[in-house]
Amino acid sequence: MTRILGIVGLVSALYAALLLTTPSARDVGNLMDVANLQGQYGIITLGAALVIIVGGIDLSIGSVVGCSAVLFGVTMKSGVHPYAALPLVLAFGATVGLVNGLLITRLKLQAFLVTLCGMFVYRGLARLIGGTVSRTWVTDPRDPTAHPEFDTPIRNLRSGLVGKDFLGELVFPGEFVLLILLALVLGFFLHRTAYGRYWYAIGHNELAAKYAGVNVDRQRVIVYVICSTLASLAGMLLFLNMPSIQADAGGSSWELFAILGAVLGGCSLRGGEGTAIGMVLGAMVMPVVDNFVNLNGMKSDGIPAVIGLTLLLGTIIDELLRRRNAARK
Amino acid sequence: MPPPRLAIENARKQFPGVLALDGVSLTLAPGEVLAVVGENGAGKSTLMKIVAGVYRRDEGTMTLDGEPIEFTTPGDAIAAGVSLIHQELNLAENLSVADNLFLGRERTYGGPLRILDKSTAKARAAELLTRVGLPASRATARVGALPPGEKQLVEIARALGLKVRILIMDEPTSSLTQRETETLYGVIDGLKADGVSVLYISHRLAEVKRVADRVVVLRDGRNAGELAKHEIDHENMVRLMVGRDLKQFYPKDHRKGGGEPIFQVRDLRYRNGPATSASFDVRAGEILGMAGLVGAGRTELAEAVFGVRPLASGTLTLNGQDLRIRRPQDAIDAGVFLVPEDRRLHGLVVPESVGFNLSLPNLDRLGGLFGTRRAAEAELHAAWIDKLRVKTPSARQTVGLLSGGNQQKVVYGKWLARGPKLLILDEPTRGVDVGAKAEIYALIDELAGNGVAVWMITSDMEELLGMSDRVLVMHEGRIAGELAKPQLTEEAVMRLATGGST
Amino acid sequence: MALRLVYLAFTCLALAGCGGGNSASNAPNVAGGDRPKIAVVTNCTDPFWDLCEAGANKAAKDHNVELLFRQPEKLDAAIQMPIIEAWVKQGVNGIAVSVIDPKGQEEDLTRIAKKVSLITMDNDAAESTGRLCYVGVDNREAGRAVGRLVKKVLPNGGTIAMFIGNNSSANAIDRSGGVLDELKTPDADGKPGTHPTKKDVSGKYYGKYFLVDGEAKTDGGPGEKAVTNARDVLGRLDGVSDICMIGLYAYNPPAILEAARAKSLVGKIKIVGFDENLETLKSIATGEIEGTVVQDPFNYGYKSVEILAAVARGDKSKLLGKGQTPYQVITKDGGPDQTINGLLIKFPKAVDFEKKIRDDLASVKK
Structure with a gap:
C-alpha cells in the first residue's frame, strides 16, 4: 500500500505543478491529449509490468509496437479489411510473445538477451515489410493500389479506440479509457485469481512456485504473450492515432518508457511486486512532464535532461520517504 | 499383506562428476516414520528429491502402494500424494501465509477464470495453522515478516493441507525452537495415526531417536545398514554413518580454560x-x-x-x-x-x-x-x-x-x-x-x-x-x-x- | 504521508519554476501592436536546424514576436504531431512545420490550418491542406544545380555514385531525380549496363555518366553506415579514374571525405555535396570537395517567422509564391550571380559563406 501512496503523491504533485504554472494546460482539450498519451504508454506499461512481476524483462516492446503499426498498415494496403487486420496483428503480437516465452523457458536463455535480440529483429522486420505507413497511404483515392473503401472502417476504429472524430479532433480520451478497462481486467487476474498468485510467487521465488506444483514455464510464456499482444495493440493505436509511422522510428525506445512506468508504479525489478493501479499511475507520470515541457516552449536540447531529472528526483524522494516509513515501523 | 507404501529398488543417479546414488533400495510401510540418515553427500537429499519428482532417477524402480510411478515434475508427485518439505525454505515471501499454504492448488470458482475463493481459504488456513501450533491470525501475515521458525512451520502446514500418502521432511527442525519442535513431534504422531508415511531426514540424532520407527543409513550413495526401533541409538547410527567409531565427538584436547x-x-x-x-x-x-x-x-x-x-x-x-x-x-x-x-x-x-x-x-x-x-x-x-x-x-x-x-x-x-x-x-x-x-x-x-x-x-x-x-x-x-x-x-x-x- | 505529498509537490513546483521561462498567454489573435506568438517545429534534431533556429530567433527579435522553436528528438511524425497539437491547443497565432510525411500528415495539417495560420518549410505538404505558403527550395531545381556541378568537374563523363539517407521521402526523390535529370539531358533515360572497365559493377548509364548500382545508396540517417557505404563503393571502383561521389544529405559529403581519406584517394576523386555542413564548407575551401548546393536554413527560419508575424498582424503581402526561395551554389572560388529558371542564384566563395554561417550562429545565443 505504501508503494501506491508514493506514486499517487508524485502524480498529484506533477498535475498540481502543471496546472498551477501553466494556464494553457488547463484547457480540456489539452488534458485529454495528455490522457490519451497516458493511455498509449499505459497499455504497454501493463505488459512490461506483468513481465517484471514474474521476474523477467521485455526489451522488444518498442520494436513490436513499431512492427505491429507497420504490419497493420501493410496488411490493410494488401486488401485485408481493417476489422480483420486488427485480430490478425494481435495474433502476430501473441506469436512474438510465444516465441520470446518459449526461448526463455524451453531453451533457458536469458530474457534480457532474447528480448534484446527481438528488439533488433522486429525493428528490422518493420523496415523490411514497409517504410512509412499511414492511413492516407492505405486509403488514398489518388493511388490505384490503395483501398479508399477502408477509409470509413479505419475512421470508425479510430473513433472507438482513440476517441478522435471524423476530422481527427479528439473528442474523448479513448486510449485512456481503454487503458482503464485493460487495467481492470489485468488487476482482476493479478489480484483475484490463482494466476496472479502464481505470477507473484514465480517472480519472488521461482523454486517455491515450482515445488508447489505450479507449471512455472507455462505461466512465464502466458505473461510474455500478454505483454507482446498489448504491445501490438499499442502499435495499431499508434497507427490509428498518428498521421504516419516510420518503420525505423515508430515506437522506438518505448520499452524504456514502459519499464519506467512499471517501476515508478511500484514494480520491483527483482520481481514479485506491483499492482495494477500502480502501473496505471506510473504510466501517467511521463506524459504530464512531457506536456509541461511542450507548453513552456523549452529549448529542444534541454528537454531530455529535464524529463530525466524530474523522474529521477521523483524516484529519489519516493525512495527516501519509503525508507523513512519503513524505519518508523 | 498390503504392498509397501513406497518401495525403491536399486535407484541410481549420476550428476556431472558425482555419482550421487549408486543402487539404493528402501521400503516404507503405511503409517511408518522412516528416518534416513547419513553424512552430507551420502545421497539422502538426492534420494528424497527423486521421490518428490524434483530429479529423475537414471535407473531403478519405484512403486507407490504397489503402482509403478514415474514423476517428471514436483506437480506430478504432489498429485500422487507425495509431498516434500524442503530443507531450504521454499516460500514466496512476498505473499501472505494463506497464499503460500494453498499455492499451486488454490480453491477457485469461475471455471477457467480461476477466481480465488478467499473465505474458504481463510477457514482452511486457520485449521492448518492451528495444527502446527501457530495462531490463526498468522494467515494474513506476509511470510517475509515471519521469523525463520514460523516459516518452517508454515511449510509443514502447507504439506498437511495436501492429501498426502508420503510426507518427506528434510531437516524440518533446523530453525525451530524446542517448543516448536515438540509441536512438530505431535503433528508427526497425528499423521502416523492417519496412516500417512513419513520420510524423515535429520542430523540431530536425538531427534531421530524420538520420532523414527526405523532408520535407514546411507553412505556414499549406497545402503550402509538399517536399525529397528529398539536398535536406534547414537552409537549405532554414528557407526553406520561414518563407517567407524567416533571416539570423541566433542573434543576438548587443546583447551585449558579459565584464562584471562x-x-x-x-x-x-x-x-x-x-x-x-x-x-x-x-x-x-x-x-x-x-x-x-x-x-x-x-x-x-x-x-x-x-x-x-x-x-x-x-x-x-x-x-x-x-x-x-x-x-x-x-x-x-x-x-x-x-x-x-x-x-x-x-x-x-x-x-x-x-x-x-x-x-x-x-x-x-x-x-x-x-x-x-x-x-x-x-x-x-x-x-x-x-x-x-x-x-x-x-x-x-x-x-x-x-x-x-x-x-x-x-x-x-x-x-x-x-x-x-x-x-x-x-x-x-x-x-x-x-x-x-x-x-x-x-x-x-x-x-x-x-x-x-x-x-x-x-x-x-x-x-x-x-x-x-x-x-x-x-x-x-x-x-x-x-x-x-x-x-x-x-x-x-x-x-x-x-x-x-x- | 501528508508530509510526503508536500515534499513531492514542493520539488515539482520548484522545478516548474526553473523551467517555465516564458509564461503562456492565451491570446489567439493579436492587434497590431501586440506580440504575436509564433511556433516553429522542425523534423528532427540536426545542426542544419540550429541555423534555422538562429534565423527564427533573429526574426523574432526584429519583428517583436514570442517564439516557440522545437527540434523533435527523432525524424518521426508520431513524435512531431503531439507537439504541434499541444501548441495549437495552447493558442499560437501561427505555426511553421517541416513536414515529415506529406501524405500521412495531410489530414491533420488540414484540420490545424483551419485553426491557426500554417506554413510549411523545408518540406511541403499538399496545397489542399490550406497552408498559406511554402518556405523552401525546390529540391528538383537544387538537384539540377548539383548535376551541373558534376558536369563541371567531370566534363568528359565518368563514374558517379550518389549517397543519401533514403530513397522514399519527397526531398530525397526530387534531389536525386534532379541530379539525373541534369546529367541525362540531352540523352535518353538511364540505360542499365555494367561498368566500362569494372565488369562486376553494374549500374545505369546517364549520357556520359555511369551511376554505380543505378540508384542512390541509402544509409538511414547520420552514422557509421554513411561512411561504410562510401568506402564500399570506393573499394569496388579500385583503380578507376574520373570518379565523382555525390552526397545528397547534409552528413554525406563529410562521410564520403572520411572514406576517401581512409583509402588515400583525396584529390584523386571528385566530391560534390549538398547542404552547408561546416565540415563540407571547410573542405571546399581546401579543395578536397568541389562544391555544394545549400538551402540556407537560416533564411528558412527568418522567413517563416517574418511571414507568420506579418499574417498575425493582418498583412498577407509577404506570402511567397511557388519556387520563390533560391538555393545557393558554394565553390572554392565562387562566381557572379546568375538567373536560372527565373530565380536569382548566388555563387558565394566557401570561406565567405562559412563566415556568414558562423556569424549567423553567433548572432543569437542558443
Whole structure:
C-alpha cells in the first residue's frame, strides 16, 4: 500500500505543478491529449509490468509496437479489411510473445538477451515489410493500389479506440479509457485469481512456485504473450492515432518508457511486486512532464535532461520517504 | 499383506562428476516414520528429491502402494500424494501465509477464470495453522515478516493441507525452537495415526531417536545398514554413518580454560537495537557459547560486533587494545571474523569455485604487481583444502556443488587463512553432517586452545552443551544469564531463554 | 504521508519554476501592436536546424514576436504531431512545420490550418491542406544545380555514385531525380549496363555518366553506415579514374571525405555535396570537395517567422509564391550571380559563406 501512496503523491504533485504554472494546460482539450498519451504508454506499461512481476524483462516492446503499426498498415494496403487486420496483428503480437516465452523457458536463455535480440529483429522486420505507413497511404483515392473503401472502417476504429472524430479532433480520451478497462481486467487476474498468485510467487521465488506444483514455464510464456499482444495493440493505436509511422522510428525506445512506468508504479525489478493501479499511475507520470515541457516552449536540447531529472528526483524522494516509513515501523 | 507404501529398488543417479546414488533400495510401510540418515553427500537429499519428482532417477524402480510411478515434475508427485518439505525454505515471501499454504492448488470458482475463493481459504488456513501450533491470525501475515521458525512451520502446514500418502521432511527442525519442535513431534504422531508415511531426514540424532520407527543409513550413495526401533541409538547410527567409531565427538584436547579475558564487550548498544546494553567477556582457552530462542537477538549482537550494524554506544577490547569497528572491513583488519548463520547468503559466493572463495578475503595478501600471484594463491588453496579435509575434486570446483559440511569448511578456511583473533560462529554446524561436524568441532577446539577467542552462537542444544565452557543465554535482546558447569544443563538454558531466572 | 505529498509537490513546483521561462498567454489573435506568438517545429534534431533556429530567433527579435522553436528528438511524425497539437491547443497565432510525411500528415495539417495560420518549410505538404505558403527550395531545381556541378568537374563523363539517407521521402526523390535529370539531358533515360572497365559493377548509364548500382545508396540517417557505404563503393571502383561521389544529405559529403581519406584517394576523386555542413564548407575551401548546393536554413527560419508575424498582424503581402526561395551554389572560388529558371542564384566563395554561417550562429545565443 505504501508503494501506491508514493506514486499517487508524485502524480498529484506533477498535475498540481502543471496546472498551477501553466494556464494553457488547463484547457480540456489539452488534458485529454495528455490522457490519451497516458493511455498509449499505459497499455504497454501493463505488459512490461506483468513481465517484471514474474521476474523477467521485455526489451522488444518498442520494436513490436513499431512492427505491429507497420504490419497493420501493410496488411490493410494488401486488401485485408481493417476489422480483420486488427485480430490478425494481435495474433502476430501473441506469436512474438510465444516465441520470446518459449526461448526463455524451453531453451533457458536469458530474457534480457532474447528480448534484446527481438528488439533488433522486429525493428528490422518493420523496415523490411514497409517504410512509412499511414492511413492516407492505405486509403488514398489518388493511388490505384490503395483501398479508399477502408477509409470509413479505419475512421470508425479510430473513433472507438482513440476517441478522435471524423476530422481527427479528439473528442474523448479513448486510449485512456481503454487503458482503464485493460487495467481492470489485468488487476482482476493479478489480484483475484490463482494466476496472479502464481505470477507473484514465480517472480519472488521461482523454486517455491515450482515445488508447489505450479507449471512455472507455462505461466512465464502466458505473461510474455500478454505483454507482446498489448504491445501490438499499442502499435495499431499508434497507427490509428498518428498521421504516419516510420518503420525505423515508430515506437522506438518505448520499452524504456514502459519499464519506467512499471517501476515508478511500484514494480520491483527483482520481481514479485506491483499492482495494477500502480502501473496505471506510473504510466501517467511521463506524459504530464512531457506536456509541461511542450507548453513552456523549452529549448529542444534541454528537454531530455529535464524529463530525466524530474523522474529521477521523483524516484529519489519516493525512495527516501519509503525508507523513512519503513524505519518508523 | 498390503504392498509397501513406497518401495525403491536399486535407484541410481549420476550428476556431472558425482555419482550421487549408486543402487539404493528402501521400503516404507503405511503409517511408518522412516528416518534416513547419513553424512552430507551420502545421497539422502538426492534420494528424497527423486521421490518428490524434483530429479529423475537414471535407473531403478519405484512403486507407490504397489503402482509403478514415474514423476517428471514436483506437480506430478504432489498429485500422487507425495509431498516434500524442503530443507531450504521454499516460500514466496512476498505473499501472505494463506497464499503460500494453498499455492499451486488454490480453491477457485469461475471455471477457467480461476477466481480465488478467499473465505474458504481463510477457514482452511486457520485449521492448518492451528495444527502446527501457530495462531490463526498468522494467515494474513506476509511470510517475509515471519521469523525463520514460523516459516518452517508454515511449510509443514502447507504439506498437511495436501492429501498426502508420503510426507518427506528434510531437516524440518533446523530453525525451530524446542517448543516448536515438540509441536512438530505431535503433528508427526497425528499423521502416523492417519496412516500417512513419513520420510524423515535429520542430523540431530536425538531427534531421530524420538520420532523414527526405523532408520535407514546411507553412505556414499549406497545402503550402509538399517536399525529397528529398539536398535536406534547414537552409537549405532554414528557407526553406520561414518563407517567407524567416533571416539570423541566433542573434543576438548587443546583447551585449558579459565584464562584471562581476551575479548571484552562493555555496554554495547547498536542502532535500532534493544534498549538494554550488553557486556560480556571471552576468555583465553575457552569457547563461549551463546544460547537463546530464534529472534532473541544473538545474531544481531554478533553483526553489531562485526560492523554490519552501526554501534550506538559501548566499547570493545581485543587483547588489551580498543577496537573501533564501523564496518566489516574494520573488523576483518582487526582479526575479528564472522562465520555467518546463512552461509549460502552471507558466507560464500555460491556460483564461484572453492578457490575463488578461499582467496576472496585474502586477496590483499596475494596481490602482486601484476594481479594475483598465482603460485601463492594455489599454495593457499592446497594448504587449506588439505588442512580442513575439504572433499572437493579440485580448487576449481564450484562451491555450491559441495555438500553442506564441505561448504562450511570452505567458510572456515577463508577466515583461518587470515589468522583470526576473535572468531564469531553463528550456528557453526547447521546443515552439516556428523562426520564433518566432528572435524569442525576438533578444529574449533584447536583454535580456542591456540589463543583465539571463540564465541559460538548455536540453537543446537547438544552442540551447546557439548562444546561450550561457558554459556550466555539471551532473551528478548538482553543477556538473561550466564551458566557454567555444573549449572550448565538443558533445563537451565531453556529456563533462561524463555524468560525465567536462574 | 501528508508530509510526503508536500515534499513531492514542493520539488515539482520548484522545478516548474526553473523551467517555465516564458509564461503562456492565451491570446489567439493579436492587434497590431501586440506580440504575436509564433511556433516553429522542425523534423528532427540536426545542426542544419540550429541555423534555422538562429534565423527564427533573429526574426523574432526584429519583428517583436514570442517564439516557440522545437527540434523533435527523432525524424518521426508520431513524435512531431503531439507537439504541434499541444501548441495549437495552447493558442499560437501561427505555426511553421517541416513536414515529415506529406501524405500521412495531410489530414491533420488540414484540420490545424483551419485553426491557426500554417506554413510549411523545408518540406511541403499538399496545397489542399490550406497552408498559406511554402518556405523552401525546390529540391528538383537544387538537384539540377548539383548535376551541373558534376558536369563541371567531370566534363568528359565518368563514374558517379550518389549517397543519401533514403530513397522514399519527397526531398530525397526530387534531389536525386534532379541530379539525373541534369546529367541525362540531352540523352535518353538511364540505360542499365555494367561498368566500362569494372565488369562486376553494374549500374545505369546517364549520357556520359555511369551511376554505380543505378540508384542512390541509402544509409538511414547520420552514422557509421554513411561512411561504410562510401568506402564500399570506393573499394569496388579500385583503380578507376574520373570518379565523382555525390552526397545528397547534409552528413554525406563529410562521410564520403572520411572514406576517401581512409583509402588515400583525396584529390584523386571528385566530391560534390549538398547542404552547408561546416565540415563540407571547410573542405571546399581546401579543395578536397568541389562544391555544394545549400538551402540556407537560416533564411528558412527568418522567413517563416517574418511571414507568420506579418499574417498575425493582418498583412498577407509577404506570402511567397511557388519556387520563390533560391538555393545557393558554394565553390572554392565562387562566381557572379546568375538567373536560372527565373530565380536569382548566388555563387558565394566557401570561406565567405562559412563566415556568414558562423556569424549567423553567433548572432543569437542558443
